[in-house]
Amino acid sequence: MSDSSETPNVAEASGEAQEGIDTGSPLAGFANRLLKPLRDFVKADTPGRIDKAGKAALILPTMASTLIIILILGFLWYEATPIFLDPSGGPGIIVSPTWDPNRNLYGIAIFIVGSFLCTGIAIGIAVPLGVSGAIFLSEFCPMRLRTLIKMIMEMMAAIPSIVYGLWAYVVMVPYIRNVMAPELQSNLLTSWMPWFQGSTNGLSLLAGGLILAIMLLPTVVTITSDALLTVPRTLREASLALGATQSETARKIVLSAALPGVGAAIVLSLGRAVGETMAILMVTGNSLQIPYTLFDTTYVMTSIITNQLGYAFVFPLWRSALFAVALILLIISICFTVVAKLFIRWGMKTRGYI
Amino acid sequence: MSDEGQSIFSNRFLFLREWITNVKQSRRHLADFLFKAALTAIVVIIIAPFFLIVFQVASIGFWQVFGTGRGQGIEFFLTFPGVGLEGGIRNAIVGTVELVVLASAVGIPLSVLGAVYINEYARSGLVRNIVEFTSDVLAGIPSIVIGAFGFTFLASFLNLGMGVLAGSLTLAFMMIPTVLRTTQEALRAVPMSLREGSLALGATKWSTTWNVTMRAAFPGLVTGVLLAIGRIMGETAPLIFTAGNSLSVPTELVGSGSWVASIPYTIWAYISDPREYLQAKAHGAALGLMLMVLAVTVVANLISRKVTRRLV
Numbered sequence: 239m240s241d242s243s244e245t246p247n248v249a250e251a252s253g254e255a256q257e258g259i260d261t262g263s264p265l266a267g268f269a270n271r272l273l274k275p276l277r278d279f280v281k282a283d284t285p286g287r288i289d290k291a292g293k294a295a296l297i298l299p300t301m302a303s304t305l306i307i308i309l310i311l312g313f314l315w316y317e318a319t320p321i322f323l324d325p326s327g328g329p330g331i332i333v334s335p336t337w338d339p340n341r342n343l344y345g346i347a348i349f350i351v352g353s354f355l356c357t358g359i360a361i362g363i364a365v366p367l368g369v370s371g372a373i374f375l376s377e378f379c380p381m382r383l384r385t386l387i388k389m390i391m392e393m394m395a396a397i398p399s400i401v402y403g404l405w406a407y408v409v410m411v412p413y414i415r416n417v418m419a420p421e422l423q424s425n426l427l428t429s430w431m432p433w434f435q436g437s438t439n440g441l442s443l444l445a446g447g448l449i450l451a452i453m454l455l456p457t458v459v460t461i462t463s464d465a466l467l468t469v470p471r472t473l474r475e476a477s478l479a480l481g482a483t484q485s486e487t488a489r490k491i492v493l494s495a496a497l498p499g500v501g502a503a504i505v506l507s508l509g510r511a512v513g514e515t516m517a518i519l520m521v522t523g524n525s526l527q528i529p530y531t532l533f534d535t536t537y538v539m540t541s542i543i544t545n546q547l548g549y550a551f552v553f554p555l556w557r558s559a560l561f562a563v564a565l566i567l568l569i570i571s572i573c574f575t576v577v578a579k580l581f582i583r584w585g586m587k588t589r590g591y592i
Numbered sequence: 593m594s595d596e597g598q599s600i601f602s603n604r605f606l607f608l609r610e611w612i613t614n615v616k617q618s619r620r621h622l623a624d625f626l627f628k629a630a631l632t633a634i635v636v637i638i639i640a641p642f643f644l645i646v647f648q649v650a651s652i653g654f655w656q657v658f659g660t661g662r663g664q665g666i667e668f669f670l671t672f673p674g675v676g677l678e679g680g681i682r683n684a685i686v687g688t689v690e691l692v693v694l695a696s697a698v699g700i701p702l703s704v705l706g707a708v709y710i711n712e713y714a715r716s717g718l719v720r721n722i723v724e725f726t727s728d729v730l731a732g733i734p735s736i737v738i739g740a741f742g743f744t745f746l747a748s749f750l751n752l753g754m755g756v757l758a759g760s761l762t763l764a765f766m767m768i769p770t771v772l773r774t775t776q777e778a779l780r781a782v783p784m785s786l787r788e789g790s791l792a793l794g795a796t797k798w799s800t801t802w803n804v805t806m807r808a809a810f811p812g813l814v815t816g817v818l819l820a821i822g823r824i825m826g827e828t829a830p831l832i833f834t835a836g837n838s839l840s841v842p843t844e845l846v847g848s849g850s851w852v853a854s855i856p857y858t859i860w861a862y863i864s865d866p867r868e869y870l871q872a873k874a875h876g877a878a879l880g881l882m883l884m885v886l887a888v889t890v891v892a893n894l895i896s897r898k899v900t901r902r903l904v
Contacts, residue, residue: 289796293713299705300719303727303768310733310741317744371638374631387639389893394642396889398826400856401878404863405645408871452641459638483620485627506732513734515829516860540736540829547740547833551748564740568733575732579725 314568317561320554331559332566337526337542339550344559350566351528352443352536356518357511359447359532360454365504367451368458369493375459376466377488388460395456403517406449411521415440419533438533441523446536449517454507461506465499465585466492498585502578509574513567515540539563649878656876668876673839677862677870681877684858686841687756691854692825694760699767700817706768707775712801723772731769736829738765743833755850756842759835763824770820771813778812779805811895818892822885828856837861855881 279290321327326342334345375384415438422434469492477487493500523535524545543560550556611625656668663671663679671680710720742762743754752758782805790800806813836851837858843849855877862874 285796285799289798292798293709296705296709296713299702300709300714300723302702302706303730303772304722306765306768307726307729309745310738313741313745313749314737367634367638370631370634374628374635378628378631379635387635389890390639390642392889392893393886394639396822396826396885397642397645398828398856398881398885400826400828400859401645401649401882404859404874404878405641405648407863408875409644409648455638455641483624485624486620489627509732513732513737515734515736516856520860520863540734543736543740544829544832547743551743561740561744564737568737571732571734571737572729575729578732579728 310568314561314565318558318565321558321562324555324558327555327559331562335528339546339553339556339559342555344555344562346539346542346559346563346566348526348528349537349539349542349563352522353512353538353540355443355529355536356446356450356522356538357508359443360450360511361504361508363447363451364454364458364507368455368503368507369462369500371455371459372462372466373488373493375463377484377492388463391456391460395460399453399514399516402449402453403520406445406517407520410449411440411445413440414438414442414445414533418444432530433532436531436533439523441521441535442533443522443529443536444532446518446522446538447532449521450511450514453514453517454511457507457510458503461503462496462500465496465503468499468589469495495588496585498581498588502581502585505574505578505581509571509578512570512574513540515544519544539567543567646882649875649882652872653875653877653879656872657879663873664876668873669880677865677867677873681855681858681873681880683838683840683853684855684877685880687835687838687852688825688854688856690756690842690852691760691763691831691835692821694756695763695767695824696817696821698761699764699820700771702764703768703771704775704813707772707779708801708806711776711779712797712805724776727769727772730765731773734829735766735827738762739830739833741765742830747834752846753848753850754834754836755844755846755848756835756852757845757850759831759852759854762830762834763827766827766830767820767824770823771816774816774819775809775813778809778816781812782808811898815892815896818888818895822888822892825888826856826881826885828854828860831857 275290279287282290321331321344322329327344331344331346332350333347334343335347336343336345337348375387379387419434419438419440422428428434473491473495474487477491478484482490518538519541522538522541524537524541525535526537527534529536543564547557547560550560656664659665668680669685670682672682673679706723710723714720739762742758742765746752746758746761747754752761786804786808787800790804791797795803831854835854835857838851838853842852859874859877859881862870862877865871
């Protein structure tokens with residue numbers, strides 16, 4: 239008892255003494271500013287001490303994600319520098335098309351082109367379908383059905399990409415080889431089209447684009463329909479009152495009011511598409527060529543890392559080239575995230591939240 | 593009698609007549625109808641792959657999980673692969689559980705404490721903006737890039753080597769953004785009056801946060817954790833270069849004995865193998881993985897739905 243009654247007194251006395259000293263001198267003022275939390279800590283009772291110590295201890299976990307991003311950037315940069323400084327590499331590898339580690343040729347243009355073609359096909363399929371599906375969900379769908387479909391969407395988003403890859407490899411690839419390619423190439427309407435030429439074993443750009451589109455659809459639908467649902471009811475009612483039909487309202491009023499949300503959905507799914515690994519790896523055939531038709535095999539950025547990093551880690555240049563690919567992927571994904579955040583900001587601005 | 597029956601009949605199909613008159617009314621009404629019909633068809637197309645995938649995986653995987661042959665039925669889950677990989681996938685199941693538990697043990701405290709700090713303590717908008725931005729960026733980074741980072745940072749630079757520790761830390765990195773953002777949302781949804789009530793009774797901020805705010809936000813936190821676990825359970829790419837593969841369970845935390853298998857990696861290895869029975873085993877493993885992930889997701893959704901209903 240006597241202990242606990244004396245300690246605060248001593249702490250207060252010392253605090254007063256120090257406050258008395260530091261008047262004037264800036265150095266002492268700074269020291270005081272540093273010491274004040276410490277003195278407060280000593281002065282406080284047990285719950286107060288826990289409070290102050292806990293607050294200080296929380297700062298480290300808070301910085302965890304920032305620290306991880308900095309570490310990722312730093313380490314990928316550190317690993318990728320040798321190839322950018324080496325005479326056989328240099329920044330020119332981004333546009334050079336020959337990848338042959340045996341001859342010290344590390345051109346990664348093939349993979350960039352492959353990634354962008356796959357992503358382009360996937361986005362070209364997923365965005366129109368996904369936005370239409372979202373319009374159906376938010377405008378015409380009965381409440382119960384909407385709950386059901388949303389649940390299925392959440393499940394689709396949760397299915398691991400390896401399972402999508404397995405399905406694509408076992409079902410879609412044989413389908414493209416046995417049904418789709420012969421159909422499209424024998425049919426009068428489509429057989430002349432340059433992008434349907436060439437023989438195929440099913441492992442193709444088209445298979446990659448299709449499975450990617452299927453994987454992106456839940457994301458596009460969920461984000462877009464959320465954006466559509468936040469459009470104020472009054473807008474719809476005004477349009478309907480002016481005599482527009484429901485579909486005209488949905489297309490011209492609701493969709494244009496929710497445009498920032500749709501933009502965010504597209505950009506976020508672009509980011510996911512570029513970074514998707516396992517499903518694409520299993521169905522695109524992974525051969526070192528630039529695809530000219532939809533049935534050609536292709537090689538994407540994520541696949542080359544997955545396939546070769548295991549062999550390459552004892553060869554400094556080879557390994558460094560793979561990390562350069564990873565660095566490019568990282569920069570692309572950061573850009574997409576920033577653009578998506580800008581879209582969301584724009585959307586909040588149009589609603590007057592900011 | 594017949595009159596009544598007729599009226600019921602005509603009532604039942606009244607909407608049809610109304611609809612035909614609507615469609616015949618003008619070209620715009622026809623366009624409206626066609627638009628709706630097209631959208632319905634598109635929604636069917638969108639959800640069809642889900643059922644196709646479930647059907648494919650279940651129809652082949654079913655006999656792995658419920659059959660009675662070698663390495664089938666309960667043996668599929670309880671035996672090690674053994675010679676020629678003819679046994680079960682116990683190594684993968686144990687490996688996935690170990691990886692997820694270790695990743696959660698690291699990832700959940702980091703992200704929950706971070707969310708508490710930026711929502712309850714951070715005074716300036718700067719800290720909050722930085723943390724929100726970096727966690728969004730982290731959520732968008734491709735999983736193979738995180739895998740490559742785990743390989744160069746954890747396995748090479750920190751000298752952990754490939755194995756269960758490096759693998760689970762890599763998964764923990766992937767877990768942080770999901771848990772952080774959902775916890776933050778849950779904390780934000782807690783009414784200010786609860787905190788003020790506790791503070792007015794003389795509680796410190798620390799005890800208010802943990803005894804009052806966190807208790808109210810707990811269901812939301814559980815939702816976020818379950819969603820994150822469901823996500824990392826199915827990740828393959830980060831584990832290829834950080835966890836390795838193994839035909840038995842790891843015996844140590846760091847070193848050559850710590851290599852660990854996981855269900856997604858096993859699916860990948862088996863499906864790339866030409867042997868017929870391994871393809872079937874891959875389907876069985878995919879069925880098991882999908883059931884686990886879907887169960888976790890559904891539970892998470894049920895919790896979050898219950899919570900939103902209570903709050904609204």
